[in-house]
Amino acid sequence: MTILEQILEVKKQEVEELLKQRPFKLTQAPVEKPSLFKTLYNAQHLHVISEIKRASPSKGLIEGNVNPVQQALAYERAGAAAISVLTDQQFFRGSMADLQAVSVAVGLPVLCKDFIIHHLQIEQAKRAGASIILLIVAALEQEKLHELFDYATTLDLEVLVEVHDLEELQRALSIEAKLIGVNNRNLKTFEVDLARTAEIAAHFPFHEQRVLISESGIQDAADAVTVSRVGARAVLVGETLMRSKNIGETLRSFHVKHGEV
Numbered sequence: 001m002t003i004l005e006q007i008l009e010v011k012k013q014e015v016e017e018l019l020k021q022r023p024f025k026l027t028q029a030p031v032e033k034p035s036l037f038k039t040l041y042n043a044q045h046l047h048v049i050s051e052i053k054r055a056s057p058s059k060g061l062i063e064g065n066v067n068p069v070q071q072a073l074a075y076e077r078a079g080a081a082a083i084s085v086l087t088d089q090q091f092f093r094g095s096m097a098d099l100q101a102v103s104v105a106v107g108l109p110v111l112c113k114d115f116i117i118h119h120l121q122i123e124q125a126k127r128a129g130a131s132i133i134l135l136i137v138a139a140l141e142q143e144k145l146h147e148l149f150d151y152a153t154t155l156d157l158e159v160l161v162e163v164h165d166l167e168e169l170q171r172a173l174s175i176e177a178k179l180i181g182v183n184n185r186n187l188k189t190f191e192v193d194l195a196r197t198a199e200i201a202a203h204f205p206f207h208e209q210r211v212l213i214s215e216s217g218i219q220d221a222a223d224a225v226t227v228s229r230v231g232a233r234a235v236l237v238g239e240t241l242m243r244s245k246n247i248g249e250t251l252r253s254f255h256v257k258h259g260e261v
């Protein structure tokens, strides 16, 4: 079984639990967040979606003792475009409580980073204050992908649709996804290669109103230049920022000006 298959097995069990807890009570009205799409579409430089990531299946423990709110505030001060919060508990040591605390603390858009396979997870994310959810094309049948995308849209959530190859790009385009992320990490083998972004970019309809985001494996300014050159409007960065001793400096080093590289 690949790691993605293992994670999806656990997600099915989690959804069973969620079904028992239904209906959810909305404890607080979610706060209005700016649109990530608008920020990226109108930007003059490459933006950073900064991730709260304690651990991962590929890297093990990254920063187990992080205070998610302090980390998110540091990202906000440094000029992040959005905060991504891993909410998966078993494989990434995150939680919905992390997301909720971060969403209340920052004014930025907040992405619920999880493996979503059921609409109840989307409701849960919304309830915790997410303004964006992730849908991973490789984890979903096309019909389900479409259904979950439409459902999130009706809840006023933005949707980051994650792809890894050209076939998945076509699937994302066909549901009218506007925020499309290329995961440079293969979720089946953990292999990281920024060439994935270049490959997808070569077939990306930049003339339509869509933005391309390069996810995973961004380590330094040279990597940011590499993906910016092929047309990425943002990078999604976890580990490098989690380990950084100077978040402001690291993050700003990724703010490569468009058209100047």
Ligand SMILES: O=P(O)(O)OC[C@@H](O)[C@@H](O)c1c[nH]c2ccccc12
Residues within 6 Å of the ligand: 051, 053, 113, 114, 136, 162, 183, 215, 216, 217, 218, 236, 237, 238, 239, 240
């Ligand atoms: O820590 P990195 O290599 O900067 O990667 C961040 C992010 O792209 C990665 O966490 C990620 C991208 N897509 C995912 C899907 C599920 C879990 C995690 C991810």
